[in-house]
Amino acid sequence: MAVDSDLFCEGLVRRFGSNAAVDHISLDVPAGTFFSILGPSGCGKTTLLRLLAGFDKPDEGDIHIRGQRMNDVPPNRRPVNMVFQHLALFPTMSVGDNIGYGLKRRKVPVAERRKRIARVLEQVGLPGLEYRNPQELSGGQRQRVALARCLVLEPTLLLLDEPLGALDLKLREQMKIELKHLQKQFGTTFVYITHDQSEAMVMSDQVAVMRAGRFDQVAPPEELYREPATPFVAGFVGDNNRLAGEVMAVRDTLADIRLGDGSLVQGRVASGNLESGQRADLFIRPESLVLTGDALSPGFSAIQAKVLTTLFDGANSRVEAENGGQPVFARLPQDGSAPRLAANASIRLAWDPALARVFGADKP
Template sequence: MVIESDLSCSGLVRRFAGHAAVDHISLDVPAGTFFSILGPSGCGKTTLLRLLAGFDRPDEGDIFIRGQRMNDVAPNKRPVNMVFQHLALFPTMTVGDNIGYGLKRKKVPAAERRRRIARVLEQVGLPGLENRNPQDLSGGQRQRVALARCLVLEPTLLLLDEPLGALDLKLREQMKIELKHLQKAFGTTFVYITHDQSEAMVMSDQVAVMRNGRFDQVAPPEVLYREPATPFVAGFVGDNNRLAGKVVSVADGLASLRLEDGSVVHGRLASEGLGPGALAELYIRPESLVFTGADSPAGFSSLNARVRATLFDGANSRVEAEHLGQPIFARLPQDGSAPGLVPDAHLPLAWDPALACVFGVGSL
């Protein structure tokens, strides 16, 4: 079955003073998708969003929304709406007037406006609040009003520019779940900009990890986490330990590295063209590490580590250790399954090689 794309971009470039803030970006977003663009500050996320919204024009490439080229279409003529970080609600208008502002500008009759405002307030969980002032609402309620103001216009795309950034931590956690539920309920395609990996991982169907104006990887969240395509993705998405060494051998999709002390460790080969003698780094997630007795599980890779401290971390214990003076940490469940984790204890630290990634030093 062919899924219609709500958004397609091909070879987008936007330069400022000779620097490509967006550098040959191509993407395809199926209808009804929650698509996030994740990356550090300055990577080009907001510039890309401005191109999609029509606030800026690309130097090269094309933007299509439902098959129609948008490069020369004004922002107010695109089937797109946008939610900003600071919401931009009108403080002197009621909730209903805020939500109905766009409908009024489109000359939708008053009776139809009232009907659509009441319906969208019901859908976002704020029924009966149309006569309230935004200042009288909680932060989460104002967030939903801002969403309702956009969704009432039934856009093809809803662009969200770090909309949770101004909320406190607890409210952000709550709104992540609510945003995902709302997106599924409305069926609107969301394109969400964030530097917060937890937001992207929790809410998204697909995530594009952006760096220096380009996408390093576009994939579902679980693929980004388990099978990062580059060292940058491995380091930016979730926590990782890194062990540097030299490749000894490559076979059956696994690479063996010799560390500085002569230890040989193993992980999944993640860089093409990596062979014996190459400098490489092994990335391993802290929750993939286990402290074992004298014998590691069959097929596991291991090295000796010195325990520095065990810290309570909610549902887990964070075990700080070191190997050759290099910090390394594990995340273990609070079930007492790893006795002997006391400061200065020397214990084997093991992992399944399939859960580790080996990248060549200098890999993109």
């Protein structure tokens, strides 16, 4: 356990019958970190959050907050607060009374309560709204009231269970930036649960990618994107092409892969040992693909593909194609350098092998 850890868990297990919803999870979250747990529905992330909050108890393992073991500490005695997806604001209370509810329960004197409520409203950008009803506020303002209600109690950890899920797209984009700003402003450790990779990647200092009750990888967002540790992370975090083939040779960090259409291409070995004859998957990001002619840049790999459709996507064109029956898509810039591609056109897509990742197909 690091000296500056706000949250340290070791070997957490929570079973429901024969199913382990949380399966030997360990994590170490330094103070002041925005830590996200990212995974698909049903992977166990909400169960893990309930264990941290004290709403449930682990079957095995330990939870420490600021160095103190929390396994048997009830929720109301833990230095933790939680923001839910549907906010759970009291509709009959004013904004100020909602924010001050926890302080009142703690018997904080009225004058001190008012001072802290006013201060936190200023910090979340809602000064002077303490007498308004939550129903009179916008969705983003109600979101900030829910955050203020937790932050005014100065918790060690703030747990957030998909709090942006009920907001429309434009407001979600705005709140991602605001949440990151507020976390840095308050210096509180955030543990954020989401299935939305964009939320996790934009806001987080560290992201744990969770699958089937376990963490596949814990790393900063850039590392998850550029250096995925497993095929699941490669496929789940960001858009990726996955091309199946057979390992023909391995040279240092590069593997030669024979694809189904006969193309011989290269990618960087992602992890473990690859052997000739082994089935493998090559992952390449759509933005790493470039249109090329017969003259190939030295060291590059390329495939022939048939265009299925071309979609306008703002600054880019999204080219949907197929190679030997395998779907492949590229994200090409709308800067006039790329020709307009018609359906059924034959194109050549190339990439730098250093940007591709190769995993053995039998690896989890």
